[in-house]
Amino acid sequence: MIEFILNDQTVQVTPQQSAVAFLDFLRKDKKLKGLKLVCKEGECGACTVLVGELKEGKLIYQSMTSCIMPLANAHRKHIVTIEGISLEGLNKIQQEMVDNNGTQCGFCTPGFVVSMAGALLNGERINQKNMIKCIDGNICRCTGYKSIERACENVVEDVGGAAKSINTLIKRGYLPEYFKTIKKRLETLNDAKDKSGILKRKNGIKLGGGTDLYVQKPRSMYKDEPDHMYDKSQLNDIKIVGKEIRFGASVSMGDLYRSDVFNNAIPGQEEFFKLLSSTQIRNMATIGGNLVNASPIGDFTIFLLGMNSKIILANGAKKRTLFLKDFYLDYKKMDLKDGEYLKEIRFDIPDTKNTFFNFEKVSQRKYLDIAGVNSAFQLILDDDKNIKEAHLSAGGVGPIPWYLKKTRKFLVGKKWSKDVIEKALVVMGNEIAPISDARGSAEYKRLLLRQLFLAHCLKFDENIIDVTSFIPA
Ligand SMILES: Cc1cc2nc3c(=O)[nH]c(=O)nc-3n(C[C@H](O)[C@H](O)[C@H](O)COP(=O)(O)OP(=O)(O)OC[C@H]3O[C@@H](n4cnc5c(N)ncnc54)[C@H](O)[C@@H]3O)c2cc1C
Ligand code: FES
Ligand code: FES
Numbered sequence: 001m002i003e004f005i006l007n008d009q010t011v012q013v014t015p016q017q018s019a020v021a022f023l024d025f026l027r028k029d030k031k032l033k034g035l036k037l038v039c040k041e042g043e044c045g046a047c048t049v050l051v052g053e054l055k056e057g058k059l060i061y062q063s064m065t066s067c068i069m070p071l072a073n074a075h076r077k078h079i080v081t082i083e084g085i086s087l088e089g090l091n092k093i094q095q096e097m098v099d100n101n102g103t104q105c106g107f108c109t110p111g112f113v114v115s116m117a118g119a120l121l122n123g124e125r126i127n128q129k130n131m132i133k134c135i136d137g138n139i140c141r142c143t144g145y146k147s148i149e150r151a152c153e154n155v156v157e158d159v160g161g162a163a164k165s166i167n168t169l170i171k172r173g174y175l176p177e178y179f180k181t182i183k184k185r186l187e188t189l190n191d192a193k194d195k196s197g198i199l200k201r202k203n204g205i206k207l208g209g210g211t212d213l214y215v216q217k218p219r220s221m222y223k224d225e226p227d228h229m230y231d232k233s234q235l236n237d238i239k240i241v242g243k244e245i246r247f248g249a250s251v252s253m254g255d256l257y258r259s260d261v262f263n264n265a266i267p268g269q270e271e272f273f274k275l276l277s278s279t280q281i282r283n284m285a286t287i288g289g290n291l292v293n294a295s296p297i298g299d300f301t302i303f304l305l306g307m308n309s310k311i312i313l314a315n316g317a318k319k320r321t322l323f324l325k326d327f328y329l330d331y332k333k334m335d336l337k338d339g340e341y342l343k344e345i346r347f348d349i350p351d352t353k354n355t356f357f358n359f360e361k362v363s364q365r366k367y368l369d370i371a372g373v374n375s376a377f378q379l380i381l382d383d384d385k386n387i388k389e390a391h392l393s394a395g396g397v398g399p400i401p402w403y404l405k406k407t408r409k410f411l412v413g414k415k416w417s418k419d420v421i422e423k424a425l426v427v428m429g430n431e432i433a434p435i436s437d438a439r440g441s442a443e444y445k446r447l448l449l450r451q452l453f454l455a456h457c458l459k460f461d462e463n464i465i466d467v468t469s470f471i472p473a
Helices: 020-030 093-097 107-123 128-134 145-161 166-171 181-188 216-223 253-258 260-265 270-274 279-284 289-295 299-306 405-413 417-433 442-460
Strands: 001-006 009-013 048-055 060-066 078-080 238-241 244-248 310-315 318-323 328-329 339-348 353-364 373-382 387-395
Touching: 001 181, 020 145, 020 299, 048 107, 048 181, 048 299, 060 078, 060 107, 060 181, 060 279, 078 107, 078 181, 078 373, 093 107, 093 145, 107 145, 107 166, 107 253, 107 279, 107 417, 166 244, 238 260, 244 289, 253 289, 289 299, 289 339, 299 353, 299 373, 299 387, 310 405, 387 442, 405 417
Parallel strands: 001 078
Antiparallel strands: 001 009, 048 060, 048 078, 238 244, 244 339, 310 318, 310 339, 353 373, 373 387
16 A cells, blocks of 8 residues: 555555556545646646655655656655645745735745745755745746745745744744644654555566656556656665765655765765756656666766766666666667666766866756756866876767767877867767757757867866857857
8 A cells, every 4th residue: 555644644545546646646536726737747836745754763845746746656755735734824934925925826826835835844944045946946927936035035034044843833833733743653654564565566667756757658657557666765875885976776866965975975066956957856856767768968867977977787686787878879778678677876986186077058048947968077187187087978969868988088198288178179079969959950069069068178277278269250
């Protein structure tokens, strides 16, 4: 049985329903219609729920878009809808939305209110920056956002500072009383003897967060009887072993963003994470899903190619390791055998003294958009400025997420200089094979990658080239 707490009610559903989208379950089975069905693609946030989970003994909530969230991913968690944070009258967030004219047609409003409640319950400091970050996946067509920002400011003024306890949030009029009981109830659910739950369907399609599959083929997901990877504990670890950082394929982008292990090993990646979709999607999207989806523009894929990552593929007790750059064979074709799944990702932790790493992405909108072209570059120089190692990856310039082997071969062993960069640009131009599509012409993508490579070089060494000489006429 799939078992979870929905607002104040413990719910059981059969394993046959494991792939039902959570919003459909809410609206059709439970007749909870506060959250709205708008895009059904994770884009607008109107269906946002909070998902509460015990992590190292603490109850932490994350927002997710329920329209593309499989029911199975709620197993042994607390799911909160707009109805679940309602009081006798309006709660304080709702009141601020009313007082500041933060709602007009009202379609987006429940999703905004739930996301704002998420900012109070995610264990982070409560300030305006974090409140705005928490609504980065909510779209409003009516208000122009300023009134919603003001509502956020007033909530921060009232309850801002260090993260607040659930008891404080109840006393201050943000949450209903039943929230006091949730931690104990989740502990009981998690202690249940049947640990296997819904998660044993070895031959089904592998399903992580669902953020690709539920957009690509929502109908067939219901019939496919997926093998749910999202909560498999052996796929959720983040650790350091020797010189490597290793993480399980079901670790989400949000898990990595919040992970001290990851942030200490690869500091300064906040801007990179902000370029990845929205808070809700990052909380659901697994790294394994990004790699196996094999999109030529997958951001994490390009990041990990730039890190020269290895992947571990498993089938029962059998395992094999390969470099990620050798995994992609052709458009959406991978070296993944029948019965195999992606278990783990590993890469060497860059040595901060000698290694430079940078990620760049160009899209039609800076945030909440997929890339036209993206690229990552890792460069290691010796004391005499000779290139000891270089890994360059690029998305949107060929049928697969591209690791530029020929450009690497050209760079390694050369002296870091303007002349070498100029010659590398020529090698790179001959190596890629972009096509024209909705995101731009082949010529435009060539130009973008050239500029992104220069951006990498300038971020590492701002005096290495005169950038004006590279501005196209
Ligand atoms: C609104 C929105 C915005 C997005 N923005 C971005 C963005 O900015 N950048 C970006 O790169 N992507 C973006 N995506 C795409 C998506 O979120 C990512 O590709 C995500 O990492 C997919 O992970 P998932 O767990 O949700 O994948 P799922 O949909 O669960 O699975 C994707 C594929 O991986 C396979 N799979 C999953 N886990 C395993 C495993 N362990 N072993 C073998 N196969 C497996 C599945 O069978 C499927 O083929 C966006 C998606 C949405 C809906
Ligand atoms: S309905 Fe738009 S994100 Fe779910
Ligand atoms: S109030 Fe109409 S979409 Fe936001």
